[in-house]
Amino acid sequence: MSLSYKNIFGVHHIDALALYEWQQQTYQGNFSQARGFFNNETTYNALQAGDLSDVRPGDISSYKNDRSLVSFLGRINYTLMDKYLVSVSYRRDGSSVFGENNKWGDFPAASVAWRIDQESFMEDGIFDQLKLRGGFGITGNQQGLFPQQSLSLVSPSGITYFGGEQIRNFQISQNSNEDLKWERKKQTNIGVDFSLFESRLSGTIDAYTATTDDLLFNYTVPQPPFPYNTIAANVGSIRNRGLEFALSYEIIRNNDLQLTLGGNLSLLDNEVLNLSGSINGVDLNTNYIPWGSSSFLIEGEAIGTYAILQHESINSVGVEVVRDVNGDGIIDQGSRSPDRVMEGSALPTYNFAFNPTLRYRNFDFSMLWRGSGGNKIYNGLRQNLSLLESLGSSNVLESAVDLGLFTSQYGSDLWLEDGDFVRLENLTVGYNMLLEESQFLESVRLSITGTNLLLITDYSGVDPELNFNGGSGFGGDFGIYPRTSSVALGLQVKFK
Amino acid sequence: MKTKYNIVIGIFAMFLSSCTNDVEEQVYDKFQADEFYTSAEGADVALAAVYAQVGGNWDGVGYAGADNGWYDLNTMSADEQVIPHRTDGNWQLDFARLYIHEWLPSDLIVNNTWNWLYRSVFSANLAVEQLQNAEASQAKIAEAKVLRSFFYYLLMDDYGNVPFYTQNNITVEELPQSSRQEIYDFVVSELEENVPNLVNTKGGEYYGRFNMWAGYALLAKVYLNAEVYTGTAQWQACINTIEKLEAGGFSLHPGAANASSLNGYQYYDLFGDELPGDETILAMFATANTVSRNIYGLRSLSGPQGQALFGVNGWNGSIVPERFYNKYADGDIRKVQFLVGEQPGGVTYTPQVSSLDNPGAAPLAGVRSIKFYPVPPLDGGGGSNDFPIFRYADFMLMKAECYLRLGDASAAKPLVDAVRERAGLSALEGNPTLEDVYNERGFELNWEGQRRQDMIRFGTFLEPNDFRGQSSEYRELFPIPTSALDANPNLQQNPGY
Numbered sequence: 001m002s003l004s005y006k007n008i009f010g011v012h013h014i015d016a017l018a019l020y021e022w023q024q025q026t027y028q029g030n031f032s033q034a035r036g037f038f039n040n041e042t043t044y045n046a047l048q049a050g051d052l053s054d055v056r057p058g059d060i061s062s063y064k065n066d067r068s069l070v071s072f073l074g075r076i077n078y079t080l081m082d083k084y085l086v087s088v089s090y091r092r093d094g095s096s097v098f099g100e101n102n103k104w105g106d107f108p109a110a111s112v113a114w115r116i117d118q119e120s121f122m123e124d125g126i127f128d129q130l131k132l133r134g135g136f137g138i139t140g141n142q143q144g145l146f147p148q149q150s151l152s153l154v155s156p157s158g159i160t161y162f163g164g165e166q167i168r169n170f171q172i173s174q175n176s177n178e179d180l181k182w183e184r185k186k187q188t189n190i191g192v193d194f195s196l197f198e199s200r201l202s203g204t205i206d207a208y209t210a211t212t213d214d215l216l217f218n219y220t221v222p223q224p225p226f227p228y229n230t231i232a233a234n235v236g237s238i239r240n241r242g243l244e245f246a247l248s249y250e251i252i253r254n255n256d257l258q259l260t261l262g263g264n265l266s267l268l269d270n271e272v273l274n275l276s277g278s279i280n281g282v283d284l285n286t287n288y289i290p291w292g293s294s295s296f297l298i299e300g301e302a303i304g305t306y307a308i309l310q311h312e313s314i315n316s317v318g319v320e321v322v323r324d325v326n327g328d329g330i331i332d333q334g335s336r337s338p339d340r341v342m343e344g345s346a347l348p349t350y351n352f353a354f355n356p357t358l359r360y361r362n363f364d365f366s367m368l369w370r371g372s373g374g375n376k377i378y379n380g381l382r383q384n385l386s387l388l389e390s391l392g393s394s395n396v397l398e399s400a401v402d403l404g405l406f407t408s409q410y411g412s413d414l415w416l417e418d419g420d421f422v423r424l425e426n427l428t429v430g431y432n433m434l435l436e437e438s439q440f441l442e443s444v445r446l447s448i449t450g451t452n453l454l455l456i457t458d459y460s461g462v463d464p465e466l467n468f469n470g471g472s473g474f475g476g477d478f479g480i481y482p483r484t485s486s487v488a489l490g491l492q493v494k495f496k
Numbered sequence: 497m498k499t500k501y502n503i504v505i506g507i508f509a510m511f512l513s514s515c516t517n518d519v520e521e522q523v524y525d526k527f528q529a530d531e532f533y534t535s536a537e538g539a540d541v542a543l544a545a546v547y548a549q550v551g552g553n554w555d556g557v558g559y560a561g562a563d564n565g566w567y568d569l570n571t572m573s574a575d576e577q578v579i580p581h582r583t584d585g586n587w588q589l590d591f592a593r594l595y596i597h598e599w600l601p602s603d604l605i606v607n608n609t610w611n612w613l614y615r616s617v618f619s620a621n622l623a624v625e626q627l628q629n630a631e632a633s634q635a636k637i638a639e640a641k642v643l644r645s646f647f648y649y650l651l652m653d654d655y656g657n658v659p660f661y662t663q664n665n666i667t668v669e670e671l672p673q674s675s676r677q678e679i680y681d682f683v684v685s686e687l688e689e690n691v692p693n694l695v696n697t698k699g700g701e702y703y704g705r706f707n708m709w710a711g712y713a714l715l716a717k718v719y720l721n722a723e724v725y726t727g728t729a730q731w732q733a734c735i736n737t738i739e740k741l742e743a744g745g746f747s748l749h750p751g752a753a754n755a756s757s758l759n760g761y762q763y764y765d766l767f768g769d770e771l772p773g774d775e776t777i778l779a780m781f782a783t784a785n786t787v788s789r790n791i792y793g794l795r796s797l798s799g800p801q802g803q804a805l806f807g808v809n810g811w812n813g814s815i816v817p818e819r820f821y822n823k824y825a826d827g828d829i830r831k832v833q834f835l836v837g838e839q840p841g842g843v844t845y846t847p848q849v850s851s852l853d854n855p856g857a858a859p860l861a862g863v864r865s866i867k868f869y870p871v872p873p874l875d876g877g878g879g880s881n882d883f884p885i886f887r888y889a890d891f892m893l894m895k896a897e898c899y900l901r902l903g904d905a906s907a908a909k910p911l912v913d914a915v916r917e918r919a920g921l922s923a924l925e926g927n928p929t930l931e932d933v934y935n936e937r938g939f940e941l942n943w944e945g946q947r948r949q950d951m952i953r954f955g956t957f958l959e960p961n962d963f964r965g966q967s968s969e970y971r972e973l974f975p976i977p978t979s980a981l982d983a984n985p986n987l988q989q990n991p992g993y
Contacts, residue, residue, distance in 0.1 A: 056785045064524040070517050094519040103519045147521065152529035160548035161781035161788075164701040169548045170541050171619065173526060222984035223611055224659050225666050227618040229983065288982065317854050330993070333602035335982040389856070393585030406854050407589055409600060 013079040021071040027147075030062035057158040065147040070094040085113040095142040095182070099150040102181035109137025129195040129202070140182040145216050149232040152176040175221065175231040177279060183216040183234060203247035211273070213237040217297075219286050221279065235277030235286050238303060243267045262355040270347065272297050288335040293378040293476035294411050295346050296335060304346035304475050306376055309339055311414035318388060318406030320414070333410070343413055346475025349374030364430045372465075373420030378476040379461050383415045399460075419464045421457035426450070430490075438496075445492040452485040533622075539630035542623040546643050547704065549616040550780055551788030552883070556608025559650075559780055560883045560945055561788045563795065566609045566650065567945050569594065569974065574947035575820050575961060576938065577865070579795075579813045580849055580857035587813060592852040595817075597958075597967040601975035601993050610977045613651050614659075620644035621664045638693035642706045642714065645683045645690075649718055652679040652725060653949060656973040656990055673987055680718070680725045687715040698744065699773045703781065704882075709744035710778035712737050713886040720894050724953055731898040738895045741777070746888040749775040751829055751918040758869040761829045763918070767881055769871045777886040789878035792943060793870040797835075798860060804841030808876040815862025818847045819962055820942070823935065829920045830939055833867040852963050867943050889915050889940050897933045908933070915940055930954070968992060 002019040034050025042049050075089035087110065094104045116122055116130040153173050160169035187210035195202035214234035223229045248262035275286050275297060289297040294308040309331065310323035322331055326338040333339075351372035358365045386400040389407045430447035457464050461477045532538050552561025560567040572578050572594035579591035593599050599606060623640040644662070651658045660674035660682070674682075691711030698707060706714075718725075719734035749772045751763040758764035765772050771779040782788040794802055795813040802810025816834060824831040838844045849861045870879030892915055896908035905927035913923035915936060924932060934954045938947065951957035958967040970992025981987050 062525070066522060066524075068519050070519055094517060096519040096521045148523060148526070151521065151523065153523065153526040154529050154532045155526045157545075158548070159787050160544050161551070161704055161783075162544035162547050163705075164703055166783070166787055167544060169545055170527070170532070171545050171548070172529060172622070220979075220983045222668055222671075222980065222987075224614040224617065225661055225664065225668065225671055227615050229611070229979065319854070332978075333600065334978045336985070389581060389589070389854070390585045392583065409589075409602075 011081045013077075013082075015077040015079075017073070017075045019071070019073040019075075021073070022068070023070075024066055024068040026064070026066040028062075028064040030060075032060050034059065066096075067147045068096045069142070081118075083115050083118040085115070087111045089137075093140055093142075093182070097142055097145045097147050097149070097180070098182065099178045099180045102179065105140045105182035105184070107138045107140050107184075109135065109139075111135030111137070126196045127194060128199050129193060131193040133191045133193070134189065136186070136188045139185050139187070141185065141212075141216065142182060144183075145180065145232060149174065150176060150178050150180045152178075172227060175226045175228045177231050177233050179234070179279070180216075180232060181214060181234055183212060183214050185210055185212045187211075200250040200253060201247070203245065205246075206244040207242070208244075209239065209241045211237060211239045217289065219279065219289060231279055233277070233279045235279065236275040236297070237273045238270060238297075239273055240268070240270045242269065256361055258357075258359040260357045262357070263353060265350065265352045267350050268348065270303050272299055272301055272303060275299050290335065292346055292474040293380055294340075294416075295378070295475050298342075301342065302345035302347065306343045306345065306378070306413075306416060306475075307335070307337075307340040308343055308378075308416060309333070309337075309410050309412040310341055311410075311412040314403070314405050318404055320405055320408035320410055320412065322410050322412050331410070341413075343416060344374075344376040346377070347375055348372040348419065362432045362434075364428075364432070366426070366428050367424065368426040369422060370425045371420070371422035373418070375419040376416050376475070377419040377459060377461070377464055377466065378411070379415045379417050379459075380411075380476045380478040381461060382477075383411065384478075417459050417461075417464075419457075419459060421455060421459065421464045423452065423456070423465070424450075424454035425452060427453055440496055442494040442496045443492075444494075445490070447490040447492070448487065449490065450485070450487045452483050453487075533626045534629065536630050536632070539623075539626040539632055540636075542619075542626040543636060543640055546616065546619050546623050546640060548787075549612070549619055550885075551782060552780070552790070553788060556605060557612050558788060559885065561780065561782050561790045561792075561878070563791060564590075564605050564608050565612055566654075569605050569609050569654065570945050570948045571943060573597065573599070573971075574951050574957070575817060576942045576947045577814045577816055578852065580815060580852045580862065581854070582812070582859055583856045584859050586859075587856075589853050591813075592963075595852060595961075596964040597971045598964075599974070601981070601989070602978040606974055607977040607979055609654065609974075610980055613647050616647045617644060617651075617661070618664055620647060621662055624662070625664070634693050635695050638690035638711075639706050641686055641690045642694065642711050645686045646706070646714055648679055649683050649714065652676050652683070653721065654974045655976060657988070658976075659984075659987070668984060668986070671984075677726050680722065683718055684715070687711060687718065691715060696744070703770075703773075704779050706778065709741055709746070710886060712741040712744075713777045713891060716741060716891060716894060717886075720898070721949060721953055724949075729901070731901045735895055735898045735902075738891050738898075741891060744777070746777065746891075747774050748889060748892075748914060748918045751920060753829075758871070759832050759866065761832060763829055764833075764867070764869060766884060766887060767868050769880055769882065771882045771884055771887075775888045776884055777888060777891070778884075780883040780885055782880050782882050784873050784875065784878050784880045790868050790870070790881035790883060791878035792868040793866045793881070794874070794876075794878055796864040796866065798839075798841065798843045798845075798864075800841035801835075801839050801843050802841075804839075806870055806874060808874070812859065814865070815849065815857075816865050816942075817962060818849065818863065820938070821847060821863045824939060825921060827920055828939065830942075833865050833869075835864040835866065865943060884944060889918075890937075890944075890946065893933055893937050893940065896928065897930065897937075900928065900930050900933060905929075912936055 005016040007014050032047060034047040036051025036054050038049050071091055071093045073091040077087045079085050090108045092106050113131055113133045116132060117127050154170050155173040157169050157171045159166050187208060189206060189208035191204060191206035193204045215236040215238060216234055218230040219233050219235055220229055221231050244266045246264040250260045252259040287299050291297050291304050295304045295306045298305050312321045312323045315321050324331060324339060331339055354369040356367055385397045386403055386405055387407055388400060428447060428449045430445055433444045435441045462482050466477055466480055533542055550559050552558035554562055556565035558565060572591050578595035579587050581587050581589050581592055590603055590605055620640055620643045627637045627640055656676045657673055659671050660679060661671050691708060694708040694711045696708045716734050716737040719730040719737055722728060722730035749766055751761060753760060754762045758768050766775060782790050795811045797810030798812045799809040802808055821834055836845050836847055843860055845864055846861050847863050849857045851857055868881045871881050873880055892911045896911035899908040909927050912928040912933060917923060937950050952972050957972055960966050973990045975993035976987055976989050981989060
């Protein structure tokens with residue numbers, strides 16, 4: 001539901017909005033399986049054809065949970081003389097997934113902008129457009145948190161033998177955290193939009209810094225006293241900073257020929273500021289939180305920093321030897337082990353795209369190159385396929401023969417690789433015919449488009465661009481579904 | 497203009513008040529813990545749930561029956577079984593590392609055992625608390641407390657100085673790492689106080705549960721190993737406790753040949769589907785795929801032999817080290833469990849194993865054991881044999897050992913002889929020595945999870961074996977797992993690791 005209001009009083013322009021939103025997501029599922037079928041014909045379409053006397057724990061299950069989100073938003077935009085713009089907003093959000101006393105959060109934001117090109121002193125300048133922007137805002141995050149984690153719950157858990165019979169078993173299903181609350185991100189940004197030389201050169205530059213507090217994450221907790229080893233909690237803060245440039249330049253512009261070069265570049269920097277905090281009122285020293293394969297959240301370091309054992313050699317019987325960095329005679333595999341050395345992060349520090357387009361009479365041509373880098377990838381797939389001990393039970397890589405590694409107890413930097421890449425994402429060549437004389441047809445376009453045509457990288461795996469699909473386990477390559485390459489021919493006909 | 501603003505604000509306020517702002521969390525598929533446990537039935541469920549921890553499940557959960565947990569840790573680090581890495585690429589090296597005493601603090605089995613035991617302590621604490629709140633019978637509260645002591649006994653036995661808590665709402669800062677002596681003192685006083693309150697019913701409703709006799713059995717085990725735990729031996733206390741246990745009326749189950757028994761001898765009823773009550777003091781119940789399981793027979797057999805005997809593939813895993821097998825005398829009915837040479841399914845096992853890790857053992861190398869001859873319901877994931885946690889033969893030999901250690905060899909003789917004679921062997925010519933008892937324990941209790949503890953008590957655990965030299969003293973304790981140290985930096989690792 002929303003209400004909006006607009007009015008102009010001379011040089012003042014006001015635009016106000018009130019908004020209410022209610023969302024509910026329900027997750028529901030059920031599972032059943034049977035065995036001992038009469039024959040294979042009905043498959044899963046008739047589970048009752050299975051042997052119902054052989055139903056086991058786990059054959060039937062169902063679940064349901066939901067989450068609701070309520071938001072109130074008010075926003076006022078004010079513009080003075082079409083040059084000075086101010087926007088203020090305030091939102092109050094409530095989410096069911098948080099603890100009893102922490103369901104609501106308040107998130108204000110404000111921004112200002114100055115359209116310098118509208119000023120009289122700019123009238124004769126080279127700028128067609130010049131706008132300076134700045135803003136500050138707080139936003140909340142709750143979507144990463146599954147429902148029910150603030151509650152102490154008991155769930156059915158198989159069968160147990162007690163009192164001379166088999167009875168249903170129940171157990172506490174999770175470490176609950178009644179203090180769960182909104183994760184808050186404070187972001188400050190400043191930017192400029194410009195175009196000049198008759199709009200042939202245009203672009204934007206943005207700089208931002210964002211600090212996330214009360215970071216929602218599944219933190220490792222000690223067992224004992226917790227019955228499970230992770231708990232969802234708000235501990236810690238991280239900072240993201242970035243610079244983003246986007247530029248587009250029309251080098252040639254005339255009737256027959258048009259050449260435009262476009263591109264963008266983002267520089268990213270992040271740091272874990274703090275990880276200590278309290279869970280259920282208990283202070284926890286939660287540094288070195290496992291994040292991926294040998295990568296961690298470590299105070300003062302980038303997110304997903306690899307702290308990893310150092311490959312030294314392979315001994316005469318084919319067993320990997322790693323460096324005993326502190327020389328105490330013991331290879332400590334713990335997260336905080338002094339034998340681990342920091343070696344970069346799983347997150348890229350830059351990414352870019354380059355997009356030239358060319359048109360000559362009826363021909364057009366465009367390309368999109370894209371890339372990122374500065375990150376490391378733990379190539380777990382190569383590790384799994386490089387141990388000669390698995391000869392006979394699974395495939396090994398050809399390179400494993402040269403490596404000569406029979407077995408290893410370690411996940412060392414032998415498997416750590418640079419993740420830099422450049423990809424030719426798209427290439428299109430087209431020919432357009434304008435059929436002015438035709439009675440029926442307006443135009444015909446013939447084109448050929450290739451996607452994912454070329455990948456330039458030193459990474460030895462299938463593709464360094466992994467799918468980061470949330471949760472932990474980032475930055476490790478344990479096999480991804482490969483991206484397809486395609487070439488498409490197109491014929492587009494427009495009728496009059 | 498002023499009126500117009502007021503109208504806008506008024507509409508806005510109406511609009512807010514008409515909206516729902518209910519963000520209470522709904523739970524549809526679970527129970528709220530407070531409400532669930534506060535009923536009398538809920539408290540019983542909490543006690544039953546502790547027993548669910550005892551049965552063996554995947555991911556290293558449980559006392560015995562499955563893999564990668566307590567049982568593997570305590571049998572494969574001894575001399576009675578190991579799973580070699582095979583030249584066909586099968587089996588990871590964790591098991592071989594146990595046998596050659598090169599296990600690591602980060603090893604899965606070390607970690608699983610710890611997590612299982614502490615989740616069990618949590619669940620026992622919960623049961624004690626809920627039973628007390630529900631004002632349950634003294635016997636039930638005692639049962640939950642004895643179960644908790646059982647887990648602490650296993651923790652102190654494997655890990656030494658360990659975190660200790662009896663209330664689940666404790667903070668990490670308040671959770672001390674108690675010394676082995678302190679854990680021992682707690683377990684002894686808790687058992688001395690609570691075991692007499694347990695019921696003395698055998699079998700039926702109490703099959704697979706701590707009745708008074710199982711409680712005394714546990715206490716006797718603790719006294720037996722007191723010298724290892726505290727430096728002070730308690731041989732007489734162990735004898736006294738076994739005498740209390742004897743009031744339960746236990747005897748050796750017959751061993752005689754019997755065609756309808758597993759492996760052809762009545763003796764093997766002790767490892768079958770429902771363990772006989774004459775000898776079994778505490779059993780772990782198993783029905784494959786429903787409650788726990790028992791994989792040990794199937795895990796040892798090769799694939800084709802499993803197919804030939806049971807229609808499911810054997811796992812070609814556990815073997816009996818040749819030197820352990822060679823110690824058995826011919827004519828010992830306990831030797832029947834071992835498989836060597838040509839077998840159904842067209843496989844031939846050779847006793848010699850040349851390598852445990854690199855390059856590994858040949859696929860059919862190694863003696864196999866079907867002490868736990870798989871009983872139905874069974875499938876590729878294991879059989880339904882129950883598992884003997886405590887049985888009387890063990891306690892007869894314990895008593896004999898205590899007599900010997902106190903210098904009374906003639907009192908030990910009938911006990912050792914009875915166990916030997918049941919196995920089809922003759923009585924010893926003279927009085928038994930400690931070494932005789934040690935060997936007899938090996939013959940009688942192999943693959944039952946007692947061997948590591950016995951070897952440590954008899955001082956043989958560190959001695960060289962066929963695949964390693966002398967082991968370092970610190971190996972008599974397992975390391976606190978890496979993940980536990982990572983999560984709680986206040987914990988102190990055992991020396992040497």
